[in-house]
Amino acid sequence: MIFASDNAGPAHPRVMEAVMAANAGHAMPYGNDDITRAARAAVRDLFEAPEATVEFVATGSVANALALACLARPFDGIFAHRVSHVEEDECGAPEFYSGAKLILIDGQDARMDPEALDAAIREAAGRGVHGVQPGPVTLTNITELGTVYTLDEIAALVAVAKRHGLAVHLDGARFANACAALDCTAAGMTWKLGIDAVSFGGTKNGCLGVEAVVLFDPAKGRELELRRKRGGHLFSKHRYLSAQMAAYATDGLWLEMARAANARMKALIEGLSTVPGAVVAHPPAGNMAFLDLPRAVHQRAMAAGAKYYIRSEDPVDTGDPDAPLRCRIVCDWSKTPEDIEALLAAWRG
Amino acid sequence: MIFASDNAGPAHPRVMEAVMAANAGHAMPYGNDDITRAARAAVRDLFEAPEATVEFVATGSVANALALACLARPFDGIFAHRVSHVEEDECGAPEFYSGAKLILIDGQDARMDPEALDAAIREAAGRGVHGVQPGPVTLTNITELGTVYTLDEIAALVAVAKRHGLAVHLDGARFANACAALDCTAAGMTWKLGIDAVSFGGTKNGCLGVEAVVLFDPAKGRELELRRKRGGHLFSKHRYLSAQMAAYATDGLWLEMARAANARMKALIEGLSTVPGAVVAHPPAGNMAFLDLPRAVHQRAMAAGAKYYIRSEDPVDTGDPDAPLRCRIVCDWSKTPEDIEALLAAWRG
């Protein structure tokens, strides 16, 4: 009953088989192999972007950091939501790779407010040489709070950025879950709306550890490769990284797994009606939800073996068994309807 | 017939099985899992260092960069051989992570000369505040030219460093091949000689992609973890990284594979007596050798399907079929006596 994160789940059998199959004999290192060429092609097809720069890394943090480093100058500001992975959970990696500074934007449910973004860009521009310059904007879909940006909402934010001549990056650690939630294509959520760069996540959604950095500007390819190497992220036995992405991006496996995870979360939310005192904190759109449950309910579930995060900023030290505590629940592709029912049952006691 | 590098070889079946086995069900992410704890313990046992800081990453470049960043200050110089991976093949990663500057030391066959090291340290110290300060020394065993430092040679260099109060790092991308060549233990080649930090390589020797950063000072653990995270190198699904190292460090698999690779190279060198005009360039000690062969011999082997690197700095543009060209040949654990004979046959024509 581990619902702590989608990265607590296993890899999909088809991904594992691809890694096994990649282990046949010798292959030239550093990405000069057929599997890597095939994986790159599969991602380009998936994004309907035959010219795009596509390179693979093993973590989402570095995918974001490298993409942003290719878009930002060392004296720029990067506009990110206050509640975002680049700000809260990457220990300064985006700043380390780019030299730039994050400028935090507010907005409901981890979604940037276009007016707030516009105001922040104008404020930065107004500082002249004294402050960091307006640089790229980075969005996350689905967001850190499990909500989703609609295509119109993304378009509105891109419009603000483009009005100021700024590039836009999309942190797609849960890209597939967003496409599944919006029932849109990868191209439809990105370059067709004006997005310049994407961290296309595989790790959280059924891979062992692989993310694709996608830059729709083909001219950025060499810079991306060199920044990746300088960061120590160029795999020598590259085929094992590529094989995961090749399987993931082929025959819609990426979308199939995301749909499954989203469906489980939908069932969990519906089932909450049977859990006394359960309240949904943000409108969940994909495979992640934040819930308020009475302390006693959490204790009961934990005692039954459930594992998930209770947010540390909550006042966990009151003795009141009815005091609501906020938790984060994440479903991965492998969760079954029975798993969901088991968690609900543990909460109901 | 790919002899371009040991990282062109496959992973060992026992390593692959460990990765498969790790894929059962859910596990807490970021290294908070049993497999990671077991892998850490296995490496500490291997080094007879129960207190050592041990963390895992996926590439040798970042293992070196993180280890050196934990030993060097941003205004230090790092003493490395002119012919070393940190200088030639990491695109500035050690400088990126540490902020420090490499100071290059000469010495025969990629082995640092103790007098040259001592002179360089004294010269740096003599610059006062104007130059970078004497910082850590980094050695590689086996070296970039396939030669080996004996234990006495390592001890002599460590003595120079310690006399000046400097730490010593060992780049062990081919650590196992060195232990096999010297018939010594991991502890005997490192902390028992005064080595402070090791990049313990698994990737080139039968793993998919895993290296252990080993710092014998237990107090360095937190800094290493944070620098790894800031570099985007903390794996979320950490079990797949750890499973490789657990298998590699258990029951002597690491040494078994290295012995096999070294034995193949030994056979290749012996077989050279049958190849007209073949000359060994540096005394090969492990699984890598540099050979001078007539251009015509290379052309014949390439035509027969052999793949290996001919060093670009050689004058490859003369038309003379007898002109010797230097090549690098590397054997990995999976090479068979038949593979060796096949390459020799291709050279003989």
Add this chain to the structure above:
Amino acid sequence: MIFASDNAGPAHPRVMEAVMAANAGHAMPYGNDDITRAARAAVRDLFEAPEATVEFVATGSVANALALACLARPFDGIFAHRVSHVEEDECGAPEFYSGAKLILIDGQDARMDPEALDAAIREAAGRGVHGVQPGPVTLTNITELGTVYTLDEIAALVAVAKRHGLAVHLDGARFANACAALDCTAAGMTWKLGIDAVSFGGTKNGCLGVEAVVLFDPAKGRELELRRKRGGHLFSKHRYLSAQMAAYATDGLWLEMARAANARMKALIEGLSTVPGAVVAHPPAGNMAFLDLPRAVHQRAMAAGAKYYIRSEDPVDTGDPDAPLRCRIVCDWSKTPEDIEALLAAWRG
């Protein structure tokens, strides 16, 4: 009638004379001269800190950046008020020198709220390895909004920092104006309250361009020197930098000039009763004030030759002559009662 900033003012005659006097004959470079030794001693006397590390630089931005780089690790967060020079007006210099990340704290009138600081430190600590670690706290006195922290308010913030084991830095770009406002000693506002490092400003207060970085930990001296050199801030003809500070820190010139500047501002604030529609935005304590004045009043003063900043974030584009616009007025040591009366007259029209 330039009231744009105290750095728009001239240097004090005694400072200029010291620079002239320093120009006699030859002197050893890089601070190995008698004037530098004397200046260091004068600053140590001023702070009653005979052992303190004291080095000189030419700008306040680098004084802050170097002091913070000596206190913060590259994976730390630096706690600063949202309205502070390090955040708004140094183009990322503190991050560039330290590698650390700023974490912004709220609080009335540019003064950090102790509860908000404590909450931010606890939140950072709660992120574990995923976020930057709690690092130094940096305060500014007098603040960016012209207000002052009382000694008790500083003590309360230092208490929060120390409870979490964190160092505290004081940005003293207007240090003298704060001492004059609080009628306290340099020691009384710093190390006696637990402050670890100070940027002791001279530039804004009657020097040509000199700041002292003061670290009360004598062991930090070498690191500070090396970071300064690496940043390109070690002056070769150091005597000209030191001569300014020697004059500034001697016979209370620093305090004499600050008192004069504060007195002028006090007179200006009192005189506002004669300016229809003038409103003071934040309680001014030193030589800087933020005022709301009707647009027409500003236009009248500008027409009469007054120069000062009207904050860009204000809605300057409404046509309404009575619309209040916020301006910043700063007095330097050289302003006379007549200068103040002239500005008031220009506003009155």
Add this chain to the structure above:
Amino acid sequence: MIFASDNAGPAHPRVMEAVMAANAGHAMPYGNDDITRAARAAVRDLFEAPEATVEFVATGSVANALALACLARPFDGIFAHRVSHVEEDECGAPEFYSGAKLILIDGQDARMDPEALDAAIREAAGRGVHGVQPGPVTLTNITELGTVYTLDEIAALVAVAKRHGLAVHLDGARFANACAALDCTAAGMTWKLGIDAVSFGGTKNGCLGVEAVVLFDPAKGRELELRRKRGGHLFSKHRYLSAQMAAYATDGLWLEMARAANARMKALIEGLSTVPGAVVAHPPAGNMAFLDLPRAVHQRAMAAGAKYYIRSEDPVDTGDPDAPLRCRIVCDWSKTPEDIEALLAAWRG
């Protein structure tokens, strides 16, 4: 009798007068003042480059670091002579500002050998993504060993760089001394030969502390300003920095002082015929020379009050009074024929 460095000398009266004159009343800060505009214009006239980007800083180290940071990418190599200020005496500042790595080139008397430069560029290019990429070339005239590059020698090195598409920077810490030695114009030694960027030194040649960063590409201006600010090098009371450069670059003062310093050195070299055992180590072209003198001769001069550097790498510990020790002698603009005669006399004893 201080001959340790030209930065041990005083500022020229006309420079001091300009600084005094700049101290009249108030002026807008950060370079928005008439004196700065005039100084910029004077430097552009001096270089016959009306469109050039010209900004001022206070040290030569940061002038080099900023110029190189505007020419190099973080994954580039910067080609510099092994015996150069950027390599030996800037504590890693060029790497800190640019993120790039220095690649050292050999050549007689601190002058790069064109073949060695070409070979190093080709070697770097041959490493592909594994090594840093070929980046800018930086030359120094007059060199760190007091020799001079002729215009033809500069042209030959620029030709190599341009053939590979690389930019060229000139470290002109002693730019004026080189122009005086070659009897050429500033334009003739720089952009007319293809030089892209210059650190135009004033500090060592009669100023208090000012250098001009000159980028002949006008489009680089904004980047230079922002990198300077981020490094903490934007002076608020900018007029005092600019006033020095305005005086220095006007009416040929820069050249007048350099000619005087060079003439003194010429006289000193000629006078050496009267000093038994004196040997000139490198052909001195400007105001700096390296000499071998018997230990006893040095001791005699030191006893008589002479101050200059004896290079630490020399074997200073032999007791032999006749053992030659290498010293560096530098003349600044203020040295008189009597000063030269006094030093020679001290050596003669």
